[in-house]
Amino acid sequence: MSNLQARLAALAPQRLKGIRRGIEKESLRATPESGLAMTPHPQALGSALTHPHITTDYSEAQLELITGVHATPESCLEELLQVHQFTYRALGDEMLWVSSMPCDLPADETIPVGRYGSSNVGRAKSVYRMGLAHRYGRRMQTISGIHYNWSLPDVSSEQYFALIRNFRRHAFLLLYLFGASPAACSSFVAGRQHELRSLTDGTMYMPHGTSLRMGRLGYQSDAQASLAVSYNGLDGYAQSLQEALTKPYPAYEAVGIMNPGGEYNQLATSLLQIENEFYGTIRPKRVIHPGERPLHALRERGVEYVEVRLLDLNPFVATGITAQTIRFLDMFLLHCLLSDSPPDTPQEIAALGRNQHKTAAFGREPGLVLERDGAEVPLAQWGGELVAAFAPIAAALDAAHQTTDYSEALRSAQALLAEPDLLPSARVLAVMEQDFGNSFIGFTRAQSRQTKAKLLALPFSAGLQARFAAMTEQSVADQKAIEAADAMPFEAYRQQYVSPERLGLSKAAIAPALAAV
Numbered sequence: 001m002s003n004l005q006a007r008l009a010a011l012a013p014q015r016l017k018g019i020r021r022g023i024e025k026e027s028l029r030a031t032p033e034s035g036l037a038m039t040p041h042p043q044a045l046g047s048a049l050t051h052p053h054i055t056t057d058y059s060e061a062q063l064e065l066i067t068g069v070h071a072t073p074e075s076c077l078e079e080l081l082q083v084h085q086f087t088y089r090a091l092g093d094e095m096l097w098v099s100s101m102p103c104d105l106p107a108d109e110t111i112p113v114g115r116y117g118s119s120n121v122g123r124a125k126s127v128y129r130m131g132l133a134h135r136y137g138r139r140m141q142t143i144s145g146i147h148y149n150w151s152l153p154d155v156s157s158e159q160y161f162a163l164i165r166n167f168r169r170h171a172f173l174l175l176y177l178f179g180a181s182p183a184a185c186s187s188f189v190a191g192r193q194h195e196l197r198s199l200t201d202g203t204m205y206m207p208h209g210t211s212l213r214m215g216r217l218g219y220q221s222d223a224q225a226s227l228a229v230s231y232n233g234l235d236g237y238a239q240s241l242q243e244a245l246t247k248p249y250p251a252y253e254a255v256g257i258m259n260p261g262g263e264y265n266q267l268a269t270s271l272l273q274i275e276n277e278f279y280g281t282i283r284p285k286r287v288i289h290p291g292e293r294p295l296h297a298l299r300e301r302g303v304e305y306v307e308v309r310l311l312d313l314n315p316f317v318a319t320g321i322t323a324q325t326i327r328f329l330d331m332f333l334l335h336c337l338l339s340d341s342p343p344d345t346p347q348e349i350a351a352l353g354r355n356q357h358k359t360a361a362f363g364r365e366p367g368l369v370l371e372r373d374g375a376e377v378p379l380a381q382w383g384g385e386l387v388a389a390f391a392p393i394a395a396a397l398d399a400a401h402q403t404t405d406y407s408e409a410l411r412s413a414q415a416l417l418a419e420p421d422l423l424p425s426a427r428v429l430a431v432m433e434q435d436f437g438n439s440f441i442g443f444t445r446a447q448s449r450q451t452k453a454k455l456l457a458l459p460f461s462a463g464l465q466a467r468f469a470a471m472t473e474q475s476v477a478d479q480k481a482i483e484a485a486d487a488m489p490f491e492a493y494r495q496q497y498v499s500p501e502r503l504g505l506s507k508a509a510i511a512p513a514l515a516a517v
Contacts, residue, residue, distance in 0.1 A: 005392055007338040013400035018153040019330055020305070022067045023080055025320050026144035027096040027313065029061045030103040034445045036142070037061045037094050038112060044090035046472035047479035049116040049125070053083045053471065058129055058141035060112040063087065063096065069149075073326040080319045085460045086468040088452055095452045098320070099428075099444040100213040100312040101184040102142040111138040119483040120493040121291075124267060127494070131266025131273045134255050135223070139188055143213050145312055146321050149285065150333050151305035157234045160284055160303040162341035163333065164231045167282045168352050171310060172359040172370060173383045174332065177416050178325060179210030179363065180312040180424035183432065183440040189217065195361065203432075203440040208365040210425040214281070214310050215360030223249065223271060224279055225353075232343045234284070238299055238504075241278060244271040245295070246500050257494075268498045281310040281356070293497075296504035306333070314424055315447045318455055327409040330397065331390045338393075364420045380417060387413050 029037035041048050041060055048056045057064045065083045070076035088096070097103045105111065113129040116122030132141055155163075183205035189196060194217055196204035212218060227244055230236045249271040259265055267273040275294040284303040288294055308329065313320040351371040359379065362368055369376040387410065394406040416422050421430070428443070436442035488496075496502070 003340055004335070004338045004389070008334075008392055008396055011396070013396075015153055016397055016400040017071070020069050020071060020151045021073070021076055021326065021330070022069050022149040023076060023321065024067075024147040024149070025065045025080065025313070026057045026146075027063050027065070027098070027320070028059070028102055028142060028144060029063060029091065029094050030097040030445075030448065032093050032095070033104075034097075034441050035104045036102070036106060036111065038106075038110075039094070040115070042090045042092075044472060045087060046475035047117070048114065049119070049122050049475075050478040050482070051471060051475035053079075053468075054087060056114040057144075058114060058132065059138070060114050062114070062142060062144065073323040073330075076326065077319060077321070077323055080321075081455075081458075082460075082464060082468075084319060085455055085458060086465070088455050089460070089465075091452075095448045097144070097444060098313060098315040098448045098451050099440075100144050100181040100211075101440070102139070102144070102188055103444070104185055104441060105139055105142060105187045108133075108138045111142060113138070117479050117483055119479070119486050120488060120490050121482065122479070123264075123490055124494065124497060127264040128267050128273055128277075130264060131255075131268075132277070134265055135252065140218070143218055145213060145309070148308040148311060148321075148326070148329055149305050150308065150329070152334070152337065155303075155337065157284070157298075157302040159337060160306060161231050161233055161237070163306060163337040164282050164284060165341045165344050166336035166339055167306075167308070167333070168231065168344070169348075170332070170336065170386055171281045171352075172355050172363075172379065173386055174308075174310055174329075175211050175214055175356065175359045176363045176379065176383060176423070177328070177413055178311055178314070178424060179214070179360065180314050180316075180428055181211050181213045182206055182209035182425040182429055184212055184217070185440055192217075199440075200438045203438055205429065205440070206361050207429075208362045208368075209360065210363035210423070211310070211312050211360045213312055213360075215357055218360075223251065227271065227278070228346060228349075229278070229280075230344060230349075234298060234303065237284065238295055241272070241275060241295055242500075242503055244278070245275065245498075245503060246270055264494075267494060270498075273498070281308070283307045283309065291497075293502045293504070296502060299504035308333075312424070315428065315444060316424070318451050323405075324409045324412055327397075327406050328413055331393045331406060331410065334393050334397075335386070335390055339389075364423060364426060383417050384414075387417060 031037055041056055045054045053066050055064045056062055065080065065087060067076050067079045113126060113133065116125045183199065183203055186202050186204055189204055196206060199205045229240045248269045253269045255265050257265060272278055284298060285307045286297040286301055286304040288297040355370045358370060368379045370379050370382060372382060390410055394410045397406040398404055420426055432438050432440065432443040
């Protein structure tokens with residue numbers, strides 16, 4: 001019996017049933033003509049600062065729809081569907097753009113940054129986004145995706161970091177199976193260096209690409225590439241992030257905290273303004289207390305769950321993700337948790353980065369090889385070995401839930417590995433060619449309109465409408481209460497928030513960190 005099978009056998013069915021998950025889904029608001037909506041966050045959706053299920057991500061036009069924590073994929077997707085239904089009823093003639101790569105974008109500097117009111121916490125959120133604009137440009141921030149939050153009872157921080165290391169090793173498989181962004185509007189790359197090919201006037205693509213969102217054009221940063229973040233344990237992870245959050249970075253020092261007119265450019269001049277700026281395919285997470293820094297929460301109370309961040313929106317699905325995909329993620333994450341997970345090394349981390357970029361740009365290329373343990377291995381072979389190793393996990397989950405759904409999700413993944421033309425990324429290009437003259441905008445506009453019509457046609461009870469309307473009212477009241485309670489000048493708030501003491505450092509570590517500032 002392998003180590004994985006022994007650990008799986010030791011998991012009681014009740015513990016397997018204890019898996020919890022939640023979804024955060026980003027989508028751009030777009031005009032009927034496929035341009036970026038330049039309107040404010042709809043009033044009917046309440047306060048983006050305080051609403052529990054509906055907020056904005058980077059841009060004022062980038063909605064983020066959030067579920068609670070759920071015991072089953074079905075209940076999670078049911079809530080996500082309801083949030084979508086309420087949201088669409090507030091959009092007027094606008095629609096949600098159903099692809100991860102953005103709609104037709106205006107000039108970079110005119111893309112509206114999210115606004116969260118006059119409170120210190122609201123202003124800090126906007127200033128942080130201004131910082132992202134100065135550092136990476138606004139267009140990059142309009143890429144949208146799905147974040148999948150996942151936990152299992154009685155898992156230690158050490159075990160979660162072992163999961164994370166294995167996740168990073170095997171993340172190529174998720175990009176291959178579920179990547180759905182092989183093409184983009186030409187406006188996204190205007191004036192930028194890129195490796196994309198021209199498909200038609202207005203459409204750029206990679207012929208064998210799976211996820212441009214997770215490739216060199218997506219959430220990448222030369223500055224962050226210098227970060228040597230290790231996932232060998234909480235202490236090392238926290239220490240590497242601490243340095244990035246406290247040590248000034250020359251290029252960002254040149255930007256400055258404020259411009260000559262007294263407006264804020266960014267929250268800090270460090271490599272990372274705050275923890276969320278660190279880009280990664282997966283993050284260790286912990287629910288934070290009001291005003292608490294995420295790194296402090298991790299250090300004080302350990303890892304509570306992981307956040308999977310590499311999923312594209314599936315443009316063929318109304319909510320962007322299916323129950324079958326969720327079940328595959330459950331199996332994938334359990335495999336990462338239960339398999340042996342040796343420490344990572346700088347050499348391996350560099351190889352994993354190359355694997356990610358190759359899969360994102362060339363994943364469906366026949367015979368594509370990736371790096372594993374210093375040798376080359378075909379992506380299809382490695383992926384097949386992984387999926388085969390999931391079989392006992394699928395059987396255990398099916399037994400715990402008295403279903404065959406997990407085995408069916410596994411068979412679906414095996415079919416995708418055997419028939420690359422069935423992959424979402426291949427289907428996007430095929431439908432674009434067949435029905436829309438190879439136009440990315442034409443394809444996504446049609447899918448977005450169809451999704452809007454479908455969701456508006458579904459029943460939505462008066463009770464649900466009233467419940468969401470009450471959340472809207474409550475969120476507005478909550479934002480006003482926060483603004484009324486503020487007593488501290490914003491600059492004092494900013495300095496206090498970014499101070500090293502807030503990161504949960506020991507007193508011995510604070511002095512050198514302050515000296516570096």
